[in-house]
Amino acid sequence: MRVCDKITRRITMLAAVLLTCATFSVRSAQAAPYYVTVAGLGGEPDYEQRFTALANDLDKLFKAADANAHVTTFTGSNATKAHLSDTLSQIARDAKPDDSFTLILIGHGSYDGEEYKFNFPGPDISGDELAVLCNRIAAKRQLIVNTTSASGGSIGALQRAGRIVIAATKTGTEKNATVFARYWVDALRDGSADVDKNEVISALEAFQYADRKTAAFYETQKRLATEHAVIEDTGKKEAVRATNAENGEGLLAGSFALLRIGTAQKAANDPAKRALSEKKEELEQKIDTLKYQKAAMSAEDYKRQLSAALLDLAKVQEELDK
Amino acid sequence: MNWAGTPRARRVFLCGAVCLACLAGARIASGATPDDCHALRRHGHRAEAQKCYESLTAARDPYLRAEGYWGTGMYQEANNQFRIAVAASPANAMIRVRWGRLMHERFNNTDADGLIKEALEKDPKSAQAYYGLALVSADGFDNKAIEYTSKATELDPKLYEAHELMANLMLEDSDQAKAFAEADEALKISPEALDAMAIHAAIEVLNDRAPDTWLEKIRQVNPTYGEGYALVAHHLVFNRRYEDGIAYYRKAIELDPQLWSARSQLGINLMRLGQEDEPRKQLEMCYNNGFRNEETVNTLRLLDSYKNFVTFKENNTILKLQKKESDLLRPYYDAELKRIIDTYNKKYKMTLPGPVQVEVYPDHEDFAVRTMGMPGLGALGVTFGEVVAMDSPSGRPPGQFLWASTLWHEMSHVYILTVTNHRVPRWFTEGLAVHEETEASPEWGDRITPDVVMAIREKKLLPVADLDRGFIRPDYPNQVLVSYYQAGRICDYIQERWGADKLLEMVHSFAKLTATPDVIRQDLGMAPEEFDKQFLAWLDKEVGPTVANFDKWRAGVKDLVEQAKNKNYDAVLKEGEDVRRMYPDYVYPANAYEFMAQANIAKGDKQAAATILTTYEKIGGHNPPALKQLASLEEELGKPAEAAATLDRLNYIFPEDEELHRHLGDLWFAEKKFTGAIREYAAVVALQPLDKASAQFNLARAYFAAGQKDQAEDHLLASLEAAPDYRPAQKLLLQMKDSDEGNKNEGK
Structure with a gap:
């Protein structure tokens, strides 16, 4: 009985995921992504250099991935509270609800027990101030990635419906400099972050990649981990270390296309191949359903049905590629 | 050394007669003294001893109460009473010594050390305090144990327990003659020195002679003295004769089932031999009875x-x-x-x-x-x-x-332990093991470290006849490491000069319980002193220049670090070569090889960078990032086979590296070395990567290429299950189907 309940719940969730993905696919034809990356105050030349390099890497990646993307990057003396506020205000004027908005903060942060602040040369910006600026942006799908020390302290201020918030630390009390940003950038460079091989790196995939690499860094160096990345995308719950069906986190992040790394989407939008695309989507749904029913099937039956569906899908893809 | 494995718990009581001489007035109204109670226990009269200790707990004097509670096993209460006793008699050094000994018995050497040192401040001539410190130091194989014991016997020549302890320390140092003499000295002072008898018994057992005479002497004094057997067991274990040691621990607890220290050691040593059930039973029994x-x-x-x-x-x-x-x-x-x-x-x-x-x-x-x-x-x-x-x-x-x-x-x-039936000196088995590392691969084994260089320069290498001491009770920090190096090089020298069979001949000589000096004389045909001389001359030829240039090298490295930091690449290359030549075996952090490689890369000379890193690799450098860089340079220089060989070396250093396995798999796959590619791709899968799809796909394609279609199919399915749209996997699936259909058609 419990197994059946679980499967039903999973299928419901799967349907929700598919619905979100499908909605996103349609919208993405016209929508434009907005990316803002900020490398804050380094404090020391080493940090300054590192933060700037990471921000510049992201800048290149975003620009290369989508010619229509609106990419703004602040480093060095340009990275100030005023510049960031102006840019976010401008995006609030330009962005439409179907657009997506991504803000990535790299640098040092502080948390006094009540308020989080991102460190700029000159006046810092608080989590609340950031939230106010981002809340004015009409884009319904937003991602804020705060990779700084003490970034966990910003989650409460930043979270809201339709926004994914990722922080490098689980609380504001993890105050040591973080390495999460390095692996976040790696996630967008390394094709292996695209675990479902749909040629899109989602926010969830990037989070999982960076989180895993960060943990491996501390483990390999035999150092006590001083940062534990978290994610929240429901807008109302506690941020979590790992998303799953039980905690209900990850649905939005899984469907948020952070970076496109291939041409699959173009083919899907080609009217001449629409029938094949629909067939493909049907098969993908069939495979997903099979996977969620796996526990309730015999191993042989599962293998037989899955093999057949995968073969059909491969054939359809072959046709699409022609 | 491990006095926990010996009857330490009881030893404190057996020494009571001497230490309580300092507390001559300590007696309860009924007349019993702690000495009386200890004497009863020493002779195996347990019930009477128990009553005696119980009577002490009713004494007015908190010190006596402490001894009473201690004797009855009520350690917490004993601790409380010692605290009261010290407060009442703050100038009394002996109470602190006894309190410290209680701490030592209850596994708290830090407090034991502190209390006994406080006692020494109050009475700098307390032999008991020095003896107490010796016991504490002996637990950690601290060389000070010998110094403290000597001081104790110097201050009180009649302190037979100190002679017993010295006998024990000497036997641990494989100096049987001194151990024998010290045990005899203890017996001269006290014919009932049970541990001295046990040391004699241990010497007999270690020489494969019957210990019966000594064990019988122990029985005559105390028929239930399990500690004697436990002491023999300790020395057997110390000489890696685990099974023999276990047999003696069993006899110890047979005589005294509540000898928890021996029972614990029985459990631990059974576990060392790979058992689990009995060790758990024995150790839980100890734990449940407060021996923790x-x-x-x-x-x-x-x-x-x-x-x-x-x-x-x-x-x-x-x-x-x-x-x-x-x-x-x-x-x-x-x-x-x-x-x-x-x-x-x-x-x-x-x-x-x-x-x-x-x-x-x-x-x-x-x-x-x-x-x-x-x-x-x-x-x-x-x-x-x-x-x-x-x-x-x-x-x-x-x-x-x-x-x-x-x-x-x-x-x-x-x-070596098997072929010698566990009768081999520590220096030789360690030396041979170090020697074997480099025999297995010239790139393996430790290189001469700065500590060793300094030890050679300061003429701290031990004579071969005394080399065991360097492993067991070091005189200076890192002497153990220096001894490993020296023992290894001695074996290298013997093989080079007399051939590999000579080492085997020595193994068999040691198995016959021949002492090191005799083996050197008999198998190498020279006196140990002459051997030392010739070995050092041989070693000097190889490492002499490094030793002679050590200070210059240190200054050179310091300068090299600065030059590298300032990106003075020409200077790095010039000075780096000098530094490298002075100490070519230095492959540890801040080595010249890596600095030079970085300088070459910065100057755009990839070939030179690869050459210097190859030298580093061959001489035993094993820093993973440096070796990965070498592999990458080799690939760039069009040498994929060399790159694969370099990466494969990393499998023996740090195989927990997904990128390493994936890349090595790719290189071998490209070279059609499918067995190797399968191993490497399987390693990626075993690391449970986030990107399961490509990991499984790689493994599938390697199996397919190797003609193992069933495995290929399983892994391909796993890949597509993780990512149904994964194009390369889809293509392989279609290819496999085509190949199946092709085969079927051929069959028709």
């Missing part, structure tokens, strides 16, 4: 953690790996164990009588439990007969050790 020293508690914890391990049994090996890393490590360990066993079977002209058990601990603390109470370094691996315990490669930061080299080292012990 660090070894007992941590060993029980380790036994609990075994549920997270998985055991693989083959014909001649039992491999115990933690579940999480078993899929990854097993193929590498299996292959290396096979290579080792094949090599050693031929080399040592023997086969092991049973399977060898290799336990691999990813948590260094778990491994450390296995070496607790053992002398020597034991930092990476330890061998107990046919059981090897070692750190997993994941247990240390990458590049800190070569697991395969350690495995060869430990397996050499297994063979």
Whole structure:
């Protein structure tokens, strides 16, 4: 009985995921992504250099991935509270609800027990101030990635419906400099972050990649981990270390296309191949359903049905590629 | 040394007669003194002794109450009474000594040391205080134990316990003659010196002679003195004769079932031989009866953690790996164990009588439990007969050790202990094991470190006849490491000068219990002193320039670091070469090779960078990023086979590296070395990567290329299950179907 309940719940969730993905696919034809990356105050030349390099890497990646993307990057003396506020205000004027908005903060942060602040040369910006600026942006799908020390302290201020918030630390009390940003950038460079091989790196995939690499860094160096990345995308719950069906986190992040790394989407939008695309989507749904029913099937039956569906899908893809 | 394995618990009472001489007035109204109680216990009158101690607990004097509670096993109350006694008589040094001894008995050497040192401040001529400090120091194999014991006997020549302790320390140092003399000295002072008798018995057993006369003497004084057997057992274990030691521990607890220290050691040593059920039973019994020293508690914890391990049994090996890393490590360990066993079977002209058990601990603390109470370094691996315990490669930061080299080292012990029936001096088995590491691969084994260079320069290498001491009770920091190096080089020298068979000849001589000086005379045909002279001359030819230039080299490295920091690449290359020539074996952090390679890369000379890194690799450098860089340069220079060979070396250093396996798999796949590619791609899968799809796909394509279609199909399905739209996997699926249909058509 419990197994059946679980499967039903999973299928419901799967349907929700598919619905979100499908909605996103349609919208993405016209929508434009907005990316803002900020490398804050380094404090020391080493940090300054590192933060700037990471921000510049992201800048290149975003620009290369989508010619229509609106990419703004602040480093060095340009990275100030005023510049960031102006840019976010401008995006609030330009962005439409179907657009997506991504803000990535790299640098040092502080948390006094009540308020989080991102460190700029000159006046810092608080989590609340950031939230106010981002809340004015009409884009319904937003991602804020705060990779700084003490970034966990910003989650409460930043979270809201339709926004994914990722922080490098689980609380504001993890105050040591973080390495999460390095692996976040790696996630967008390394094709292996695209675990479902749909040629899109989602926010969830990037989070999982960076989180895993960060943990491996501390483990390999035999150092006590001083940062534990978290994610929240429901807008109302506690941020979590790992998303799953039980905690209900990850649905939005899984469907948020952070970076496109291939041409699959173009083919899907080609009217001449629409029938094949629909067939493909049907098969993908069939495979997903099979996977969620796996526990309730015999191993042989599962293998037989899955093999057949995968073969059909491969054939359809072959046709699409022609 | 491990007095926890000896009857330490009772020893404190047996020495009472002397220490209480300082407290002559300490007596209760009924007339019993702690001395009286100790004497009863010493003679095996347990019930009477118990009553005696109980009577002390009713005394007015808090010190007497403390002794009474201690004697009845009420340690907390004894501790409280000692506190009151010290407050009442703050100038009395002996009360502090006795309190310190209670702490020592109850596994708290820190407080024991502090209290006894306080006593010494009050009475700098207290022989008992020095004896107490010696006991505490002896627990940690501290060389000060000998110094303190000597001081104790100097201050009180009649302190027979100090002579017993010195006899024990000397026997641990393999100096049987001195141990014998000290034990005799103790017996001259007290004909009832039970531990002196036990030392004599241990000397007999270690020489394969019957100890009956001495054991009978012990029985005459105290028929239930299990401590005597436990002391013999301790020395057997110390000489790696675990099974014999276990037999004596069993006799000890047969005589005195409540001798928890012996029972605990029985459990620990049974576990060292690969058992689990009885050790748990024995150790739980100790724990439940309040005997909770660090070894007992941590060993029980380790036994609990075994549920997270998985055991693989083959014909001649039992491999115990933690579940999480078993899929990854097993193929590498299996292959290396096979290579080792094949090599050693031929080399040592023997086969092991049973399977060898290799336990691999990813948590260094778990491994450390296995070496607790053992002398020597034991930092990476330890061998107990046919059981090897070692750190997993994941247990240390990458590049800190070569697991395969350690495995060869430990397996050499297994063979040498077996062929000598555990009768071999420590220096020789360690030296041979170090020698074998480099024999297995010239790139393995430790290179001469700055500590060793300084030891040579300061003429601190020990004569071969005394080399054991360097392993057991070091005189200076890092002497253990220096002794490993020296012993290894002695074996290198013997092989070079007399041939490999000479080493085997010596193994057999040691097995006949021949002492080191006699083996040197008999097998090498010279006096040990002459051997030392010739060995040092040989060593000097090789490392003499490094030793002579050491200060210059240090200054050169300092300058090199600065030049590299300032990006003065020409200077780095010029000075780096000088620094490298002065100390070519220096492959540790801030070595010239890596600085020069970086300078070459900065100057755009990839070939030169590859050349210097290849030299680094061949001379034993094993920093993973440097070797990865070499592999990458080799690839760029169009040498994929060399790149693959370089990456494969990293498998023996730090196999927990997804990128390494994936890349090596790709290189081998491209070279059509499909067996190797399968191993590497399987390692990626075993690491449970986020990108399951490509990991499974790579493995599938390697199997397919190797003609193993069933496995290919399974892994391809796993790949597409993770990512149904994964194009390369889809293409392979269609290719496999086409190939199936092609085969069917051919069949028609």
